[in-house]
Amino acid sequence: MTFVNFLKKYYQTFIGIAIFWILSPLASAQNNKDELRLLARPMPDSILLRWAPVTYQLWLSGNNHGYMVSRTLILKDGEFTDNPVPELLTEKPLKPAPLEMWEQPAEHNDYAGVAAQAIYGDDFEVDAGEGSGMVKILNQATEQQSKFGFALLAADISPLVAKLSGLWFTDREVRTGEKYLYKVWPVYQPGGEVPDTAYYYTGVDEYRPLPAPANVMANPADRNVTLTWEKSLQEGIYTGFWIERSLDEDGGFKRLNKSLLVNTTPEGYDEVNFHYYLDSLPDNHRDYFYRIIGVSPFGEEGPPSLVVNVKGEKKIKYAPRIVATDSSPEGVSLTWEIEETGNVDGFRIYRSRKFKDHYEILADSLPVIQHSFMDKAPFPTGYYRLQAYNEDGNSPLSTPKMVQVIDSVPPAIPTGLKAQVDSLGHVFIKWQSNTETDILGYRVFRANARHEEFSQLTGNTVLTNSYADSINIKTLSKKIYYKILAVDQRQNWSGFSEILEVKRPDVVPPASPLITSVNNDPSGIIIEWNQSPGDDVMWQLIYRNKEGSRDWELTEKLTAEATTFKDSLVTSEVLYRYLVLAVDSAGNESRPGKAVGGRMPASKLEVVKDLKAVFDSKKNAVKLQWTYPRNDVVFMIYRKKNGRTVLAASTVANTFIDPFASKEEDVYYSVVVKSNDRGRSGFSEFVKIKRR
Numbered sequence: 001m002t003f004v005n006f007l008k009k010y011y012q013t014f015i016g017i018a019i020f021w022i023l024s025p026l027a028s029a030q031n032n033k034d035e036l037r038l039l040a041r042p043m044p045d046s047i048l049l050r051w052a053p054v055t056y057q058l059w060l061s062g063n064n065h066g067y068m069v070s071r072t073l074i075l076k077d078g079e080f081t082d083n084p085v086p087e088l089l090t091e092k093p094l095k096p097a098p099l100e101m102w103e104q105p106a107e108h109n110d111y112a113g114v115a116a117q118a119i120y121g122d123d124f125e126v127d128a129g130e131g132s133g134m135v136k137i138l139n140q141a142t143e144q145q146s147k148f149g150f151a152l153l154a155a156d157i158s159p160l161v162a163k164l165s166g167l168w169f170t171d172r173e174v175r176t177g178e179k180y181l182y183k184v185w186p187v188y189q190p191g192g193e194v195p196d197t198a199y200y201y202t203g204v205d206e207y208r209p210l211p212a213p214a215n216v217m218a219n220p221a222d223r224n225v226t227l228t229w230e231k232s233l234q235e236g237i238y239t240g241f242w243i244e245r246s247l248d249e250d251g252g253f254k255r256l257n258k259s260l261l262v263n264t265t266p267e268g269y270d271e272v273n274f275h276y277y278l279d280s281l282p283d284n285h286r287d288y289f290y291r292i293i294g295v296s297p298f299g300e301e302g303p304p305s306l307v308v309n310v311k312g313e314k315k316i317k318y319a320p321r322i323v324a325t326d327s328s329p330e331g332v333s334l335t336w337e338i339e340e341t342g343n344v345d346g347f348r349i350y351r352s353r354k355f356k357d358h359y360e361i362l363a364d365s366l367p368v369i370q371h372s373f374m375d376k377a378p379f380p381t382g383y384y385r386l387q388a389y390n391e392d393g394n395s396p397l398s399t400p401k402m403v404q405v406i407d408s409v410p411p412a413i414p415t416g417l418k419a420q421v422d423s424l425g426h427v428f429i430k431w432q433s434n435t436e437t438d439i440l441g442y443r444v445f446r447a448n449a450r451h452e453e454f455s456q457l458t459g460n461t462v463l464t465n466s467y468a469d470s471i472n473i474k475t476l477s478k479k480i481y482y483k484i485l486a487v488d489q490r491q492n493w494s495g496f497s498e499i500l501e502v503k504r505p506d507v508v509p510p511a512s513p514l515i516t517s518v519n520n521d522p523s524g525i526i527i528e529w530n531q532s533p534g535d536d537v538m539w540q541l542i543y544r545n546k547e548g549s550r551d552w553e554l555t556e557k558l559t560a561e562a563t564t565f566k567d568s569l570v571t572s573e574v575l576y577r578y579l580v581l582a583v584d585s586a587g588n589e590s591r592p593g594k595a596v597g598g599r600m601p602a603s604k605l606e607v608v609k610d611l612k613a614v615f616d617s618k619k620n621a622v623k624l625q626w627t628y629p630r631n632d633v634v635f636m637i638y639r640k641k642n643g644r645t646v647l648a649a650s651t652v653a654n655t656f657i658d659p660f661a662s663k664e665e666d667v668y669y670s671v672v673v674k675s676n677d678r679g680r681s682g683f684s685e686f687v688k689i690k691r692r
């Protein structure tokens with residue numbers, strides 16, 4: 001095959017490749033200032049060397065005079081060697097093989113024919129028509145640079161060509177645990193410039209398996225797909241790639257490219273970090289599976305990439321544009337157009353109250369022939385966007401279009417006001433939300449009396465159907481009043497809601513009752529008082545303090561209407577002091593007033609001295625017995641339990657059966673003697689129930 005025919009056959013392969021070889025991995029190996037580049041590949045049992053000149057002059061000199069290779073043992077088992085001596089690995093210079101040795105490889109390797117033509121051919125003229133792109137660049141390149149560039153490109157793609165070109169050496173005399181410094185240099189010719197020397201330091205211990213191509217992605221289009229995979233992370237590892245496709249993820253992969261894909265970056269995009277490959281898809285409705293296999297400058301095929309699958313998609317290139325809007329009593333009308341409708345199945349309309357986000361579908365599945373729509377329930381201020389779609393996807397959204405409608409109708413009056421208030425004066429008000437679509441919020445008003453003027457609490461509109469307020473609770477005013485109104489987005493105000501009456505938390509205690517008199521009667525101590533002026537008093541508490549004690553005990557709990565109390569549970573000739581406190585409906589207890597004292601006169605009746613209390617388990621009752629010298633008296637029976645003494649009964653006999661039927665241990669009884677002419681005796685000694 002002539003070079004021109006080869007170029008025509010593989011024109012697509014070379015379109016994405018710069019004319020000069022300096023884009024290959026070898027071009028970036030070692031120091032960029034050197035004229036000779038060297039690349040090494042440690043293998044488990046050998047080290048492969050590849051080199052290439054950077055200039056045409058050095059390439060031509062190497063073809064004529066060859067290259068020498070040496071090795072120096074630098075490190076052995078982790079220790080530096082003493083006086084390292086270079087060892088020449090080539091007995092004679094490595095030069096391109098004779099022309100006759102190229103003939104057979106060229107029959108099945110097109111790159112061998114290209115390299116042989118470049119090295120041994122008399123001319124290297126390119127004639128591929130007027131053309132454009134790479135062909136145009138080739139036609140403009142010099143013959144020397146064309147020969148040089150394509151010869152090294154062919155060696156970079158084909159390890160066989162590299163070996164035939166004298167640009168390859170395999171060192172098999174290597175051992176694990178050793179590191180070598182390799183040196184490659186062109187043979188020096190007396191009288192000429194000293195050629196450059198390339199170095200590489202490595203050992204078989206540095207062998208690493210080749211990585212799989214990374215980050216393979218498939219971007220579908222209508223009946224084609226663009227494959228991309230990582231370029232920057234594997235720069236210098238792979239010379240080219242095989243692209244494989246299958247209809248089954250688990251096997252059956254076939255190679256799509258007949259020759260190695262060398263450089264897939266589009267022309268003019270040298271800084272792009274991905275390789276590219278465009279493949280056509282026979283059918284948009286089935287899955288295709290792809291994988292990438294890399295080939296190193298030494299001819300090794302790396303492991304395949306992860307498999308990616310893709311279906312073709314009919315993408316919509318253009319978004320519809322809203323070209324006209326109109327607001328009327330019937331609603332908001334929209335009119336739109338789109339540049340192309342070939343791939344469009346229909347339209348979708350979105351609406352939002354905000355310019356940037358919160359768009360929701362207003363209308364879906366509008367036919368492709370429809371280019372207008374009426375929104376019969378528009379927002380006062382709304383934003384509209386359109387989107388074209390088909391079975392494979394959606395177009396971009398159109399630019400938002402704002403439409404405002406005329407509105408003078410106020411919203412409905414809010415209803416359902418409720419309130420909760422805590423003991424600290426925090427009021428939480430809630431009401432039913434208005435259902436108007438253009439509702440903006442609410443305003444809250446408050447007053448201390450139902451018929452006085454209400455003050456607005458909200459400087460700004462409340463956006464939710466609730467409001468939190470804080471009120472003064474240390475006041476004599478027992479209630480507070482609220483009402484609200486609704487506001488729409490056009491600042492139309494509704495009427496006021498019904499007034500909400502809220503009872504303030506009661507934390508102010510009532511005033512104490514005032515004791516007006518104390519009467520010391522033979523039957524007890526009688527106190528009288530004036531009631532508390534508070535209007536919410538629920539109870540009155542009588543506290544008693546006995547002479548010689550600092551403790552106060554609750555003697556009686558009376559209703560709010562009581563104004564007198566007779567204390568019969570006292571001992572004669574003992575001084576008692578009394579307090580009367582008021583308790584309101586909130587449980588607030590008044591502060592104690594001034595205590596008053598009283599003393600029951602001495603009794604002329606003897607105290608019962610032989611009281612006995614026995615529990616009768618058969619009758620399930622307590623039997624009391626005592627003796628007394630008089631029979632014209634009445635006996636008062638008192639029972640004490642849990643520290644509280646109560647009058648249980650009265651009798652004229654000196655025995656008493658108490659059906660109290662207590663099985664508790666700590667129950668006590670006492671008897672007081674009462675006579676019409678002699679008053680009453682003191683309490684007998686309290687006796688505890690005796691168990692049989």
